[in-house]
Structure formats: structure tokens, C-alpha cells
Amino acid sequence: MIPTPPDSVRRPHPTQDGAGVKIQRIHDFRGGLDPFLMLDELKTRPGDEDIGSFPDHPHRGFETLTYLVHGSVSHRDSMGNEGRVEAGGAQWMSAGRGVIHSETLLPDAEGLHGFQLWVNLPARRKMDPPRYRDVAAAEMQELPEDGGPLRFRAIAGSWQTSAGDTEGPLPQIGEGAAMADLALPAGHRLSLAVALEDRVLAYVFDGQLTGLEAEQMGVWHGQTQIHLIARQDARVLLFKGQPLGEPIAHYGPFVMNTTDEIEQAVSDYQSGRLAAEPAGTDQRSAAD
Numbered sequence: 001m002i003p004t005p006p007d008s009v010r011r012p013h014p015t016q017d018g019a020g021v022k023i024q025r026i027h028d029f030r031g032g033l034d035p036f037l038m039l040d041e042l043k044t045r046p047g048d049e050d051i052g053s054f055p056d057h058p059h060r061g062f063e064t065l066t067y068l069v070h071g072s073v074s075h076r077d078s079m080g081n082e083g084r085v086e087a088g089g090a091q092w093m094s095a096g097r098g099v100i101h102s103e104t105l106l107p108d109a110e111g112l113h114g115f116q117l118w119v120n121l122p123a124r125r126k127m128d129p130p131r132y133r134d135v136a137a138a139e140m141q142e143l144p145e146d147g148g149p150l151r152f153r154a155i156a157g158s159w160q161t162s163a164g165d166t167e168g169p170l171p172q173i174g175e176g177a178a179m180a181d182l183a184l185p186a187g188h189r190l191s192l193a194v195a196l197e198d199r200v201l202a203y204v205f206d207g208q209l210t211g212l213e214a215e216q217m218g219v220w221h222g223q224t225q226i227h228l229i230a231r232q233d234a235r236v237l238l239f240k241g242q243p244l245g246e247p248i249a250h251y252g253p254f255v256m257n258t259t260d261e262i263e264q265a266v267s268d269y270q271s272g273r274l275a276a277e278p279a280g281t282d283q284r285s286a287a288d
Contacts, residue, residue, distance in 0.1 A: 002227065010219060035177055053102070060254045060256070067155060067181070083132070084134075086137065089134065135170060139169040140168065141153075145164070151181075152180060201220075
């Protein structure tokens with residue numbers, strides 16, 4: 001099997017957000033990662049004391065999915081939700097018409113290592129009521145079932161792989177998009193079957209794949225089979241989703257379709273109207 005070379009390779013850049021949180025960020029608000037907007041990697045070493053946090057801040061028009069490798073994150077929001085995700089777990093939030101939330105980072109003995117993905121919503125769903133769900137690590141099934149050397153963990157959406165087919169506890173994120181965590185030992189391979197329309201991202205956060213080194217993201221579009229081969233023991237976050245193909249207007253924590261809608265979001269936040277109608281907690285699914 002020959003590895004499938006990516007159409008392009010993205011690299012993160014260091015930045016800082018919230019109250020001093022250091023981040024490695026890949027973002028594209030011009031549609032180059034559509035339906036995905038941004039991936040943040042948060043990583044601290046054991047013993048780091050002042051790692052920062054994300055005090056109350058607003059969102060409108062997209063969804064977030066936070067996934068933890070080490071440490072934990074606690075969450076509070078204007079819907080009245082409070083939750084805490086531990087290592088191996090995830091938090092999903094659909095901001096919809098507006099939510100204000102805070103996130104506190106809590107390292108464990110191995111520090112803190114996590115990711116937050118931003119997924120765009122189509123225009124018809126940007127003003128839906130906000131929703132939230134915690135997903136514990138125990139809710140996620142892993143392939144292969146016989147405990148083979150590689151490990152494929154579906155976090156959201158359905159996946160068809162050479163190790164088997166599986167589905168995450170979140171049926172989808174955004175408009176049918178999916179996310180998974182892959183551990184691929186050196187010399188091992190994994191094939192993904194995807195729709196021709198899907199855009200597929202692979203972010204290597206440890207080790208090396210053929211054609212992709214650590215802290216690089218491969219991007220594919222227009223493929224039906226993607227073959228991955230590990231040159232070193234590798235950990236990879238995988239994402240797939242059909243591009244929305246809609247205009248993107250972005251300003252800070254708001255992602256809409258037009259500048260007028262962005263101005264309205266800013267005005268609603270400043271006047272206290274952005275999160276004025278709590279929508280409650282959704283403990284069912286990410287798909288309605």
C-alpha cells in the first residue's frame with residue numbers, strides 16, 4: 001500500500017488567548033479547511049503552575065469540540081451548564097445564536113494536553129438555540145476490538161477504516177462532520193474510506209507518518225481512499241466533513257456569513273441580548 005500524499009500541509013503558529021493560555025493554532029477563515037475553521041493545541045509540561053484559563057467569553061455561529069489527552073477542563077456557561085472533562089473525554093458545544101462560557105484548565109501529573117476544534121455551522125443553523133454535551137472516555141469505543149497494536153477511537157461521526165467500521169458517541173459535529181483519535185505504531189498502516197466530497201484533515205501531534213511530521217496537518221479533498229503509514233509511533237487527530245461552500249465572516253468569537261451579521265452579534269453581546277434565552281443541556285446527541 002502506497003501512502004496517499006496530502007494536497008497541502010499546514011503548520012501551527014504559536015499564539016496566546018484567554019487569560020494567558022499558550023496555544024499552537026492552525027486556522028483558516030477563508031474556506032481552505034471548510035467546514036473546519038480552527039484547531040488549537042494546548043500543551044503544558046508537568047509542574048507548570050500558571051497555565052492560564054479562559055474567562056467568560058461569547059460565541060455565535062459555530063460549534064466547538066474540546067478533547068483531552070492529559071489533564072482536564074471544567075466548563076460553565078450561560079445555559080446553566082457546568083461540566084468537567086477528564087483525559088480521554090470530550091466536550092461539545094453548539095454556540096448557535098449565542099452562548100457565554102468559561103473554561104478552566106486543570107493539569108494532572110503529566111501536565112495538560114488537549115485540543116479545541118472549531119466547526120462551522122451552515123447559515124440556516126447559525127441562529128439555532130445553543131446546546132452542550134459532555135462525553136466521558138468510557139463512552140468511546142476503540143478499534144480493533146481484538147486489542148491489536150493500533151488504536152482507532154471515534155469521537156464523533158461515522159468512520160469506515162481498514163481496522164473496521166465504528167461511530168463515535170457524538171453522531172456528528174457541525175453539519176455531518178466527524179473526528180477521531182488514531183494511535184498508529186511504527187510500520188503499521190490504516191486506510192480510510194471517505195466520500196469524494198469530504199475534506200479530510202490529519203494532524204500529527206506525536207511521532208511521524210510518511211509525508212507528515214509531528215505538528216503538521218495534512219489536508220485532502222476529492223479522494224475516496226486515504227492510506228496512512230507510520231514511520232514512527234504516531235498519534236494523529238483525524239477530521240472529515242463536507243465543505244459548506246458558504247461565505248465566512250469572522251470577528252473574534254463570532255463566525256457568521258456577512259459583516260452585517262457580525263455587527264449584529266457584537267451589538268447583541270454588548271447589550272446583553274446574545275445569550276438572553278437559555279436553551280438548557282442536551283444530553284442526547286449532537287444530531288437533530
